[in-house]
Amino acid sequence: MTKKELIFNAALKLFVDKGFHGTATSKIAQEASVANGTLFQYFKTKDDLVIALYISVKDELNEYISINTSRKDDIKETIKSQVFSSLVWGLDNQTKIQYIQQFQTSPYIGQIEKEIIAKQAEPHLTLLKKGIEEGIIKNLPIELLNSLMTSQFFGLYQFLIANKLSKSKQQEIIQTTFEMLWDMIT
Amino acid sequence: MTKKELIFNAALKLFVDKGFHGTATSKIAQEASVANGTLFQYFKTKDDLVIALYISVKDELNEYISINTSRKDDIKETIKSQVFSSLVWGLDNQTKIQYIQQFQTSPYIGQIEKEIIAKQAEPHLTLLKKGIEEGIIKNLPIELLNSLMTSQFFGLYQFLIANKLSKSKQQEIIQTTFEMLWDMIT
DNA sequence: TATTAAAGATTGACTAATCAGTCACGAATA
DNA sequence: TATTCGTGACTGATTAGTCAATCTTTAATA
DSSP states (O other): OOHHHHHHHHHHHHHHHHOSTTSOHHHHHHHTTOOHHHHHHHOSSHHHHHHHHHHHHHHHHHHHHHHHOOOOSOHHHHHHHHHHHHHHHHHHOHHHHHHHHHHHTSGGGGGSOHHHHHHHHHHHHHHHHHHHHTTOSOSSOHHHHHHHHHHHHHHHHHHHHHSOOOHHHHHHHHHHHHHHHHHHHO | OOHHHHHHHHHHHHHHHHOTTTSOHHHHHHHTTOOHHHHHHHOSSHHHHHHHHHHHHHHHHHHHHHHHOOOOSOHHHHHHHHHHHHHHHHHHOHHHHHHHHHHHTSGGGGGSOHHHHHHHHHHHHHHHHHHHHTTOSOSSOHHHHHHHHHHHHHHHHHHHHHSOOOHHHHHHHHHHHHHHHHHHHO
């Protein structure tokens, strides 16, 4: 594991545990078993680290979704496998999901360029647009549909981690909830 | 306005603007036009202030919902007026909604006693339970239904503040989205 | 009503601790 | 040998929280 990865892992753990400013850079370096100065060689400032970590985690999630999504021409199946793989990744990477949420509701979100945010949402929006054009999905603003779906994802996710269920029961809930979501937007 | 209210208002503004630890207590006192020491007479520590502010804002929202909800025996109308009044309040109190979100995804949430959280969710859960018993709402875990509804609220809210629409267009979207939500859970 | 004293509220200068970020030097690598 | 990587002691600035002194309010007494 590279120094940079060590720092990312340590920062992720501490930020989620103690909050952004509740975490001293010296503590991150310590947790990463790296010198104080090393941290500032990879990241010019603490804010740089906070933001770079978010982008890295978000990219990781998007890559996972992209790899695990079967690109059939079936829109329902495509969206379904996107939602499912997001959940699988989220349940296996709870700290990272927590970090995404914490970051997105913090003042830091304003520091990320709008183009980066737009780029990350773009694939979902395109898919929704296609669905509307094909007459499958309700003709509503795609930003609204996307916002509702993202929220739905977090809502279901919160429920799943708050209630430790058996794998099969979990799968059943995910399946049911997705069908509810699908009925809602079509 | 009492000193305590002045401090709450100043803290709310700065926490949302600069984050929890990005905001110094001295800055809060300054913004509130109050001495440093005064802040610590009302709140033993900075953490106390952060938490007291959350509970205060959350109570304010709940009180607003409670006042503006017509307690008919019609479950759909009851839930509808709860969702609608939440949105009205949220659009009029954007900073407060932002604070609620920021707090709920921060490590501070773990410092609030579970009974307080449970108590705040209780009315909604009771309502959902009643709906299920009457065979109106789908027979799913009420915590799941509540989680999905809360998320839906935030999703819609995010869309509404991100897209400045006319009052009538806004009402139309709210109406449509609620019907979608209602169809989903029934 | 006027006076006064006790209780409570408010102040801001102060401090010990902590913080983000620097930098001169040593280690590793090519 | 030269270049890059890694180090940790160091610093100026900032922080949360304290406290002795001052101001304000309350209420009892003459």
